[in-house]
Amino acid sequence: MTVDQKVRELQHFINGSLVDGTSGRYSDVYNPSTGEVIARVPLASREEVITAIENAKAAFPAWKKVSAGKRAEVVQRFRQLVSENIEELIEVICEESGKTKEDAKGEITRGLESVDLAINVAHMTKGEYSVNVGGGINAYSAKYPLGVVAAISPFNFPVMVPLAQTSMAVAVGNAVILKPSEKVPISALYMSNLWKEAGLPDGIWTVINGDKEAVDELLENNTIEAISFVGSTPVAEHIYQKGTSYNKRVAALGGGKNFMVVMPDADLEKTANAFLGAAYGAASQRCMAISGAIPVGKETADKFVAILKEKIANLKVGPYTDETVDFGPVITQQSKDAVLAAINKGIEEGAQIVVDGRNPKISETSKGFYLGPTLLDEVTPSMEIYEKEVFGPARIIVRVESLQEAIDLINDHELGNGVTIFTNSGAAARKFQEEIEVGMVGVNVPIPIPVGYHNFGGLKRSKFGEGYMFGPDQARFFTKVKTISERWLEEDDETASTFSFPSNESGK
Amino acid sequence: MTVDQKVRELQHFINGSLVDGTSGRYSDVYNPSTGEVIARVPLASREEVITAIENAKAAFPAWKKVSAGKRAEVVQRFRQLVSENIEELIEVICEESGKTKEDAKGEITRGLESVDLAINVAHMTKGEYSVNVGGGINAYSAKYPLGVVAAISPFNFPVMVPLAQTSMAVAVGNAVILKPSEKVPISALYMSNLWKEAGLPDGIWTVINGDKEAVDELLENNTIEAISFVGSTPVAEHIYQKGTSYNKRVAALGGGKNFMVVMPDADLEKTANAFLGAAYGAASQRCMAISGAIPVGKETADKFVAILKEKIANLKVGPYTDETVDFGPVITQQSKDAVLAAINKGIEEGAQIVVDGRNPKISETSKGFYLGPTLLDEVTPSMEIYEKEVFGPARIIVRVESLQEAIDLINDHELGNGVTIFTNSGAAARKFQEEIEVGMVGVNVPIPIPVGYHNFGGLKRSKFGEGYMFGPDQARFFTKVKTISERWLEEDDETASTFSFPSNESGK
Amino acid sequence: MTVDQKVRELQHFINGSLVDGTSGRYSDVYNPSTGEVIARVPLASREEVITAIENAKAAFPAWKKVSAGKRAEVVQRFRQLVSENIEELIEVICEESGKTKEDAKGEITRGLESVDLAINVAHMTKGEYSVNVGGGINAYSAKYPLGVVAAISPFNFPVMVPLAQTSMAVAVGNAVILKPSEKVPISALYMSNLWKEAGLPDGIWTVINGDKEAVDELLENNTIEAISFVGSTPVAEHIYQKGTSYNKRVAALGGGKNFMVVMPDADLEKTANAFLGAAYGAASQRCMAISGAIPVGKETADKFVAILKEKIANLKVGPYTDETVDFGPVITQQSKDAVLAAINKGIEEGAQIVVDGRNPKISETSKGFYLGPTLLDEVTPSMEIYEKEVFGPARIIVRVESLQEAIDLINDHELGNGVTIFTNSGAAARKFQEEIEVGMVGVNVPIPIPVGYHNFGGLKRSKFGEGYMFGPDQARFFTKVKTISERWLEEDDETASTFSFPSNESGK
Amino acid sequence: MTVDQKVRELQHFINGSLVDGTSGRYSDVYNPSTGEVIARVPLASREEVITAIENAKAAFPAWKKVSAGKRAEVVQRFRQLVSENIEELIEVICEESGKTKEDAKGEITRGLESVDLAINVAHMTKGEYSVNVGGGINAYSAKYPLGVVAAISPFNFPVMVPLAQTSMAVAVGNAVILKPSEKVPISALYMSNLWKEAGLPDGIWTVINGDKEAVDELLENNTIEAISFVGSTPVAEHIYQKGTSYNKRVAALGGGKNFMVVMPDADLEKTANAFLGAAYGAASQRCMAISGAIPVGKETADKFVAILKEKIANLKVGPYTDETVDFGPVITQQSKDAVLAAINKGIEEGAQIVVDGRNPKISETSKGFYLGPTLLDEVTPSMEIYEKEVFGPARIIVRVESLQEAIDLINDHELGNGVTIFTNSGAAARKFQEEIEVGMVGVNVPIPIPVGYHNFGGLKRSKFGEGYMFGPDQARFFTKVKTISERWLEEDDETASTFSFPSNESGK
Numbered sequence A, B, C, D: 001m002t003v004d005q006k007v008r009e010l011q012h013f014i015n016g017s018l019v020d021g022t023s024g025r026y027s028d029v030y031n032p033s034t035g036e037v038i039a040r041v042p043l044a045s046r047e048e049v050i051t052a053i054e055n056a057k058a059a060f061p062a063w064k065k066v067s068a069g070k071r072a073e074v075v076q077r078f079r080q081l082v083s084e085n086i087e088e089l090i091e092v093i094c095e096e097s098g099k100t101k102e103d104a105k106g107e108i109t110r111g112l113e114s115v116d117l118a119i120n121v122a123h124m125t126k127g128e129y130s131v132n133v134g135g136g137i138n139a140y141s142a143k144y145p146l147g148v149v150a151a152i153s154p155f156n157f158p159v160m161v162p163l164a165q166t167s168m169a170v171a172v173g174n175a176v177i178l179k180p181s182e183k184v185p186i187s188a189l190y191m192s193n194l195w196k197e198a199g200l201p202d203g204i205w206t207v208i209n210g211d212k213e214a215v216d217e218l219l220e221n222n223t224i225e226a227i228s229f230v231g232s233t234p235v236a237e238h239i240y241q242k243g244t245s246y247n248k249r250v251a252a253l254g255g256g257k258n259f260m261v262v263m264p265d266a267d268l269e270k271t272a273n274a275f276l277g278a279a280y281g282a283a284s285q286r287c288m289a290i291s292g293a294i295p296v297g298k299e300t301a302d303k304f305v306a307i308l309k310e311k312i313a314n315l316k317v318g319p320y321t322d323e324t325v326d327f328g329p330v331i332t333q334q335s336k337d338a339v340l341a342a343i344n345k346g347i348e349e350g351a352q353i354v355v356d357g358r359n360p361k362i363s364e365t366s367k368g369f370y371l372g373p374t375l376l377d378e379v380t381p382s383m384e385i386y387e388k389e390v391f392g393p394a395r396i397i398v399r400v401e402s403l404q405e406a407i408d409l410i411n412d413h414e415l416g417n418g419v420t421i422f423t424n425s426g427a428a429a430r431k432f433q434e435e436i437e438v439g440m441v442g443v444n445v446p447i448p449i450p451v452g453y454h455n456f457g458g459l460k461r462s463k464f465g466e467g468y469m470f471g472p473d474q475a476r477f478f479t480k481v482k483t484i485s486e487r488w489l490e491e492d493d494e495t496a497s498t499f500s501f502p503s504n505e506s507g508k
Helices: A046-065 A068-084 A086-097 A101-119 A160-171 A185-198 A212-220 A233-245 A268-284 A298-312 A333-348 A403-412 A426-435 A473-477 B046-065 B068-084 B086-097 B101-119 B160-171 B185-198 B212-220 B233-245 B268-284 B298-312 B333-348 B403-412 B426-435 B473-477 C046-065 C068-084 C086-097 C101-119 C160-171 C185-198 C212-220 C233-245 C268-284 C298-312 C333-348 C403-412 C426-435 C473-477 D046-065 D068-084 D086-097 D101-119 D160-171 D185-198 D212-220 D233-245 D268-284 D298-312 D333-348 D403-412 D426-435 D473-477
Strands: A012-014 A017-019 A026-031 A036-042 A127-134 A137-145 A148-152 A175-179 A205-207 A224-230 A249-253 A258-262 A290-295 A352-355 A374-377 A394-397 A418-422 A440-443 A479-486 B012-014 B017-019 B026-031 B036-042 B127-134 B137-145 B148-152 B175-179 B205-207 B224-230 B249-253 B258-262 B290-295 B352-355 B374-377 B394-397 B418-422 B440-443 B479-486 C012-014 C017-019 C026-031 C036-042 C127-134 C137-145 C148-152 C175-179 C205-207 C224-230 C249-253 C258-262 C290-295 C352-355 C374-377 C394-397 C418-422 C440-443 C479-486 D012-014 D017-019 D026-031 D036-042 D127-134 D137-145 D148-152 D175-179 D205-207 D224-230 D249-253 D258-262 D290-295 D352-355 D374-377 D394-397 D418-422 D440-443 D479-486
Touching: A012 A046, A012 A185, A026 A086, A036 A185, A046 A137, A046 A148, A046 A175, A046 A205, A046 A212, A068 A086, A068 A101, A068 A160, A068 A185, A068 C127, A068 D068, A068 D101, A086 A101, A086 A185, A101 A160, A101 A473, A101 D068, A101 D101, A127 C068, A127 C137, A137 C127, A137 C137, A148 A160, A148 A212, A160 A175, A160 A185, A160 A224, A160 A473, A175 A212, A185 A205, A212 A224, A212 A233, A224 A233, A233 A249, A233 B233, A258 A268, A258 A403, A268 A290, A268 A298, A268 A394, A268 A418, A290 A298, A290 A403, A298 A352, A298 A374, A298 A394, A333 A374, A333 A394, A403 A426, A418 A426, A426 A440, A426 B479, A426 C426, A473 A479, A479 B426, B012 B046, B012 B185, B026 B086, B036 B185, B046 B137, B046 B148, B046 B175, B046 B205, B046 B212, B068 B086, B068 B101, B068 B160, B068 B185, B068 C068, B068 C101, B068 D127, B086 B101, B086 B185, B101 B160, B101 B473, B101 C068, B101 C101, B127 D068, B127 D137, B137 D127, B137 D137, B148 B160, B148 B212, B160 B175, B160 B185, B160 B224, B160 B473, B175 B212, B185 B205, B212 B224, B212 B233, B224 B233, B233 B249, B258 B268, B258 B403, B268 B290, B268 B298, B268 B394, B268 B418, B290 B298, B290 B403, B298 B352, B298 B374, B298 B394, B333 B374, B333 B394, B403 B426, B418 B426, B426 B440, B426 D426, B473 B479, C012 C046, C012 C185, C026 C086, C036 C185, C046 C137, C046 C148, C046 C175, C046 C205, C046 C212, C068 C086, C068 C101, C068 C160, C068 C185, C086 C101, C086 C185, C101 C160, C101 C473, C148 C160, C148 C212, C160 C175, C160 C185, C160 C224, C160 C473, C175 C212, C185 C205, C212 C224, C212 C233, C224 C233, C233 C249, C233 D233, C258 C268, C258 C403, C268 C290, C268 C298, C268 C394, C268 C418, C290 C298, C290 C403, C298 C352, C298 C374, C298 C394, C333 C374, C333 C394, C403 C426, C418 C426, C426 C440, C426 D479, C473 C479, C479 D426, D012 D046, D012 D185, D026 D086, D036 D185, D046 D137, D046 D148, D046 D175, D046 D205, D046 D212, D068 D086, D068 D101, D068 D160, D068 D185, D086 D101, D086 D185, D101 D160, D101 D473, D148 D160, D148 D212, D160 D175, D160 D185, D160 D224, D160 D473, D175 D212, D185 D205, D212 D224, D212 D233, D224 D233, D233 D249, D258 D268, D258 D403, D268 D290, D268 D298, D268 D394, D268 D418, D290 D298, D290 D403, D298 D352, D298 D374, D298 D394, D333 D374, D333 D394, D403 D426, D418 D426, D426 D440, D473 D479
Parallel strands: A148 A175, A148 A224, A175 A205, A224 A249, A258 A290, A258 A418, A290 A394, A374 A394, A418 A440, A440 B479, A479 B440, B148 B175, B148 B224, B175 B205, B224 B249, B258 B290, B258 B418, B290 B394, B374 B394, B418 B440, C148 C175, C148 C224, C175 C205, C224 C249, C258 C290, C258 C418, C290 C394, C374 C394, C418 C440, C440 D479, C479 D440, D148 D175, D148 D224, D175 D205, D224 D249, D258 D290, D258 D418, D290 D394, D374 D394, D418 D440
Antiparallel strands: A012 A017, A012 A205, A026 A036, A127 A137, A127 C127, A137 A479, A352 A374, B012 B017, B012 B205, B026 B036, B127 B137, B127 D127, B137 B479, B352 B374, C012 C017, C012 C205, C026 C036, C127 C137, C137 C479, C352 C374, D012 D017, D012 D205, D026 D036, D127 D137, D137 D479, D352 D374
């Protein structure tokens, strides 16, 4: 066999250098658009993870002492390098994830919003200062980095999510260990070189490739102070519970079942357009993808489904190398099989198939993991395809009679990541945003992902832990606080013993 | 025997009313100053806790809908009622906890700082608003209460800690279930009546008395969204791990081993005065009590110990009814025994006893749980009395040769709650606050507890979870966020499908 | 004549005491509901103002040194005293201003929102703290009171506006001199006693009664650091220009011409109800009163005017002693004459009188300054009654054909205090709030005055200066900042001379 | 004569293009290091300024509508361009200002801190959002740019101060008109090209060169909404008073008389080193330069002066082309004459000259405006050289007996820009920072200029107006606020008329 000659062997990025894996275990990395293996990624052993952690630990104290302004300069240079190399990075993303170039560019742009926020680390990490709180005491709080922290990233955003998880973490002075998805490790390694070139000290940014073994070490190792996770809900729950059982700080974001409520007064043509991109873009592999529509009233539903049916027929699926395609393949054959199973189960449970994308025509020879856009109508809450997050282009229609019914339905679902409503009515929008138990709410916005300077996070089982992702909260999540009460004794100060509990005139 | 006739039977406070316990299990409540049982408190069964939770859950939606301003008015009235009844409340605290009246007054005053902060709930819970983030979208965040939350409180501050844990929780719109220490349940019940009188709706403030069984239900019950705990480190750790294993938000504050570093340039007379109150006040039963002194240099140590020895001789221990006493008894006979054991073990391990308070002379007949002030010199890090938090008036001297040695010693201890340094040197103070791994730092301040409008929390094993106690963080801990992206379509807006990931010009 | 025997002679409140005026000049204080003189108020001479300022200046240093927590306690007690005496205070307001009891209660409630915000002064005046900004330097900001500051208040809110102007000013540590309107001085004097009783030190709260002479001294006196003014636009402009010409900090709020835009999709019945109270309440003597409606489209206008005509007929005008009246008299005979002149001029310029309130029937004998509700239709921008603020119950209808026309019209007006739109359309509301050049915007809210924890202020010629009223901005307006860069030299620090400009690694 | 052939004629930068001046009036621009005229700058007529303003006004609406994120991208690119062209920009600064290359680099670095802050404009301009403030109303604030604003800059920082004044102003969406000092216009024009290249729309960044005539138009023109000024105190006062007399928002920063207090416990060698750079760097032409030292106690003074005398002897003055010089010339011959006059007057009034720099030896032929470092001892508060800011290398020693005397002296001076204390005592530093009436305070920091993410501003006559320079305050100064109260009526809402003043349950 000649596989070894074609397939690139990837590495880890530890202590400022690319290093070979030593565990002997590997995972294949596919180009989902062709179905071919393009690389194999080493899966780190516990020992390799420990080595990475120890290097990070050793690098931390010096980086912590660098002033916030100087750290920001490094982040600024990294940002510039990403901009300068954006075309190459887009290619890397597309090849390993299968998403379109436009989509890859979009995720980089959004990722850079997190970097921009991190440039302002000095402002974002100010403590509070109170003069003379009583007894000649000044009280103030100072923020410090935690130490070594870890980020565990999903496959669907090889660049954006890691940047959201790590930019501020690095900027506030931590040493960060990123474990990217073993399906898309190349983007993370690519960024490693940019960090190095930007002047980040060795050991502050680490990429450790791996699977459950690596994750377990990150969760159990006492040197790791905090875990930032983005992925599916079952894994997020596991990460939260296991990480906290080791007393760590954990923010774990899970999946979504994000509905678009379509009110009778909505412009259905525009709403359908909004649905298409939000629902099928990136082959529906976004935690904020619209999972389905909930039209209110039979008339709305009938019209909306008819319009969708027509529009979906015009969508084009294919490889990112064809710039006219609307979306590409799903990430793996297993993923494709799972989506097919979900569709079949849905039909079995009584859903009506409006558009069937189970056998898309791509080309005679393509072995890529393609699925065409699929739409199931008459889906009900008891069906599995309603309950579960489906990470592929099978979307559903759930019919209700009133806005209240739509709200109740959504609130009963265990997930609460994103949701949107299309309407012209201020009253409907207000009622919706007030009553809906979902973390990110859109009003006439297809994908209600907040801009990068607002916090990102769902409710219910879509997020575990107090922290948020993106946004200013990152500066909080990755720092700890010392609160200082400071007094200076002048010669004439008297200091009698005070046995009672100090009030705000304490100490004097 | 006629014990039953003297002993009051306490109740729970559920759904706005005092209700009898039904489990048949009780715990004795002592007056530590006399050693007598003054009441017995019912220990709730799981069923009783569930009932309390269900009542709270039913009350929540209406309270959530009350505007922040109207909720603040209730808090304002509660504050006024505490002020008006402060003498009676002091008496309640003193009787069940044994602390002096001045000390009880101090804790109420500090507790009211939390209430004052809660009065400003409307300001503290503002979200962020961004106009036109791109594509005609406005993005903003809105904060909402979590639902039913629980607070589990320690015995040493029967009023202050519950107020810190619950005032803001109530003010932001939650229904709160307080499980006070079964050793000091009367203060919590007393406050229940004041909340009711202030106009708080039934079910929003609940006191459930109990032990591990009640705590287990609070930790495991899915309706409880968040747990605020203050207590010892082992229990705090357990609460954090168990609470998070049920996916709850948890802030768990543990114990402290809080040292006072005494620099050679400090005024030793003043420093000794500061030490006495901070170390022995409230019979040392404060998580922020000074556990021991670390004088720097032999000369400093010798002089400091000599001064302390002389001053300690003048301290007076006794019941709170004698207003000349400096501190009272410890909370229980078991607690007294534990402190005695710790002292004995220390001596056994080589510590030198400077002042021996093991047999204090109170009166011929007193059966109160008294211990005199005790000081052990030549304590080293390997001794148990150095490692463990001691909740009674046995304090230690650890001798070091340099500030650096003191810092290293403190940083090596597993606890990191409070610490203080006495010096006139700006450089020493700066080095100390920069390098010390402790959450609350004093400079010439005996007890470095921050004022109530700053956050309270330790580092290392003194605090588990991201959240803090007291301070503005309470408004964050007890709320969740929805982030809304809002756009209104005008007739001439075009909405083509966008399949790529939305940048900050999304939606248009 | 026996006037002297009936008429109470008022005083100033200087240095903690009520003191007689010495200038020999007085102004009559009327009960507008009866037209009778109820008191005469001394008009301070320059010398009296200087005395008041000197007393305030002397009192300031001690108050400044009191911790924020202790100052907040005084504010808390003052708040309590206002609550306890609210019925009496309502009576005082009603008697001197003529407003209804319900209205007086409303203004006290809103005023207390400012007091509540001031209770949190410690939180509101925190500076920022940055650790290690480079070269071992910590940088932080500390906020301090300004010194002696002045508030000049209008007649229309004898309690609310002074509380908004002074509560935070006092709480942050300033000495405040209030010059109330000479038409309603009694409320201010009443509050003086409550401040005193609350424990505010003498000299920190001063009431100086007077006219232009007193104002001139406040504007010119170098000890006065800041001026907070609320009144009419011409005077606000004068105050801003003169105060700043003496280098003072000035926030001067002027008048409003606040329109209600009525969209064709609005529920006209509800909108008319909203209009009535917002337009005629307090005899229209509010800077946030609705001055007129701008219905969009002829059909809307015709219907809306018809509904209003019918509803206005049911309004009842009379003295506050009659609890069934909707509003009372205007403040003075001169004010009544001015409103009558405005109406007459409007008719002369072509406006159509729909409801004529020029000769209200109150009682045979009443000499109160009453005017009935008046409505003029077909008002155009060129008429004087459109251009000028009218402080009395004469309201106007301006007809337009489109929302854009309404917006353009409002934006062309020199005033920009408040505005509101009634509609069900999210798109209309969004366009309105985005394009309208007005500081306080309502959407289906009759009087768009923000809640007390948001800032209050108009645009264009409705506000002069950077500052706002009410809200958190008060804490900024009344404080100044010191920014400290602190470094401590350790023995091994080298300090070579640096001649180039320090970057953020300065000093090392 | 052939001057015209050597001298470059400069231009204005209006509407995105360099345009010739048309007034016929010019001012010479010197190279202070050689004394030669290197260019002549056109002095704009009122008409030219009006044209510039009109172009800015026309460009504003489109720039305002660009989202904050997109505006930040332009600022980001501008920042990158400054970095890429830093060597050339340094040369420009040095040639027209005479400062050393290292110094020029320092000012660019500090200027970029303001640019970095502006990159985060989206975060810095968030308003506040309150959900359900009563009656179903949501209340929130939205920030908008002001329109056309002006910055008037001094000669001493040709790049840093303009960047501090304009970066955030541009980023938040204003159109900015910069009038640089006519002595250093080339740096501003250089930056104009970078803004253009960065993609800033024409008309948003304007450079208008000129003198009093241009300034008068900026102050009087109604289109200009705000004025940011940095310069000397008399001009700052004039700008504040005149700008506000036209109802503008004005922040006007003036001069400083910044003292270094030297405590007896300070390390005099290190302190002297700190003094040299802070006092003589940039030929003392910084508003934050140390004007003089105030040693405490005769012994301290004698020693400190002796050390200084020796060290000053080693300082080297000369042109920036010689990289070994410590500082260069003053800006003009007039400036040199004024400094000489100040020294002579000081000697005449009794000061003792310790080091005489009146006739520095530079080279036989140099016509540059050089002055050597000069030190006067025994200066007293009554001397003119104590009272006035001296913008050249003549520094003074004022002897006092105690820290209190030093504080009192400094507090009596009319200026309050910067001050610093050198000591090892925490108590002395605390007393100093608490009692000193100066806006920027150093503790063992030679030049207490805050880092760029803190606000910059003096007290007393060193700053006029509420606003600050640099720092987060810029985002406030250059924006205005609309506060929106939003309610949506559902069909079952009742809306009765409310005539009383709305409390926080208004509208329902």
